[in-house]
Amino acid sequence: MDDExxxxxxERRDRRLRPVGQLxxxxxxxxxxxxxxxxxxxxxxxxxxxxxWTPEGYAENYASAQRFLHGISGDGVVQGAPPPVRKKSVGRHRKPA
Structure with missing residues (x-):
């Protein structure tokens, strides 16, 4: 076996990893x-x-997210933490909210 x-x-491993700062x-x-x-x-x-992956901001929809990812300034991007999200409970055994 060829040992490296x-x-x-x-160096080979670092070339395969995603670049720091990727969005x-x-x-x-x-x-x-x-x-x-x-x-x-x-x-x-x-x-x-x-x-x-660390939070960078919050976008209202797909279009504003794409503007942020590609460096286009515009409406719909809010820097900071997103509002809390409540997931719906599913299944008969769950109590209604």
Whole structure:
């Protein structure tokens, strides 16, 4: 087996990792929904810091999230924490809210 040094392995690993500062937007409270089918739902804007996704801001809809991700200034982007989201309870065994 061809052994490589730890420094070579670390360089190869770092090239594959996502770049620090990368941005993404997820639908608030419904991360598994396809975003292109729900353009009116609010988005949480996240930035990769090298170890985890950290909140960067909040967008009212898909269009404003895209403006933020691509560096276009415009309406609909609010810097700071998003408002709290309550998920609906589902199933017969759940008590109504």
């Amino acid at each position: 040094s730890l420094s070579q392995w670390a 993404k937007a997820v639908i608030v409270g419904h991360e598994n929904r396809p975003s292109h089918l729900h353009p009116d739902l609010p988005r949480l804007l996240l930035r990769w810091d090298g170890y985890q």
